[in-house]
Amino acid sequence: MKQTGETRSDSRVTLDNVVVHPGPNGSVHVVASVERTWTQTSPDDPESRSGPSTRGVVQPIESTISIHVFDRCGNVTEIQAPLPRYQDGTDGYDPCSGFVDPDGTQHEVCQDLGGAAGSGGPTGTKAWNALKKCANGGCRSELFGWDYSTKGIVFEAGAVLIWAYNGFASSPLKASEWSAYTNVKPTGSFGKSKVDKFVLNNLRLEIKTSVTISSLVLAPGISWPPSASVSESGQTGSLSANAEAGVRGIRIAPVKFSTTCDDLFCGKANRLKHQATGTLSLYEQCKSNPSKPKDCKIVSHNISIQTKYWWAETVWPLNYDETDGGDT
Incomplete structure (x- = not known):
């Protein structure tokens, strides 16, 4: 110019x-x-x-x-x-391109996201969404769910999985991070009254996350971390944690795992399912001056994130971004 x-x-x-x-x-x-x-x-x-x-x-x-x-x-x-x-x-x-990460990676948001989202984004007081995004030979699955149905309480849960896999049976699928979290936050003036303090001091949190690896033929072996619980088939691993009463946040420390192929006829990992469940137990419907649990009714709130299967390969042509979502 x-x-x-x-x-x-x-x-x-x-x-x-x-x-x-x-x-x-x-x-x-x-x-x-x-x-x-x-x-x-x-x-x-x-x-x-x-x-x-x-x-x-x-x-x-x-x-x-x-x-x-x-x-x-x-x-x-x-x-x-x-x-x-x-x-x-x-x-x-791409007209479906939504938000842009600092590294320039675009993420699709216009795909139908079921009950949690759509062209207008996630809505509702109880819902979840999930996003798989890939760049530089790796993929990241991020799950996030929320439950705002209890007045004065924000309850959230989520999980993260980062992995790399070129699609060959002889090459391992390597997960460099697998973790999960859940937390509770009081909003507004909640927590100032005696009843509110009793509720916050006695709440209980639990978080669980699982990964299932699917194969069209004989499944590969999986080297799960020692902290994981493994299904009888060996294809699903899960991590879980719970907290003492009154603790408002849990984070499962990141762990790693990988697939192995010691058998001549073992197959490759085709897809993986990443899931998470957060549970919040609250004392609700309390008497005016509660001093013990029997003065209230305990209610469990669950955020259950049950995603579809993501493609396991993190290279072209299956390394495109995917989204999912629904009601909790």
Whole structure:
């Protein structure tokens, strides 16, 4: 532009179709359609023209975008950030592309996500979503579920699985991280009254996560970590943990595992199922001044994340992003 003498003015960014949905650990994802317009003037054409970018050429000054973050209390925070990259129709843009990681990886959000989500994102007081995203020869499965049905209580649970696998039976599937978490957070003024304090001091949490590896032929052996419980078939491993009364968060420390192929006829890992279940036991419907458990009724809340099978291969052509979701 500088060489041709062209200039741009009145640059504007318009946000449309803004969708907000919760992410793990209290994070919030905001997805929107972004349109940039400007007035461009050329020495050979003094008349101004305006329109959206069609050639992927950016302004000589750093462009920024306003990011609006919504929290659960209805507050809005505006963040001015530089645009992470510039694209146009010739760059192979996927209209289903949703949010972008700092490494530039795009993640699909427009696929139907069942009861928890869809084109409008996850909704409801009890639901879950799951995302498998792949980059640089590896894949990450991230599960997140929530239960906000108890007034004053935010109950969340999730799990993470990171692995690499080239699809050959003679090569192991290597999981570099397998972990899970659950937590409870009081909101608003909950926790100030005697009843609320009794409820918080006596709640109990439990978290469980499992991985099942599927094969179309004879399944490969799996070297599960010592802390895992293994099914009779040997194809499903699970991790679990529970906490003492009043503990508001559990995190299962990350462990590793891999497949083995010592048999001449063993098959390869075709798919894997990643699941998690969080359980919260609360004393509810308490008397006005509870002092012991029998003064209340115990109620169990469950976040059960039962995903479909993900493709095990983390290389082309099966290393595409996948999503799933539903009601808890």
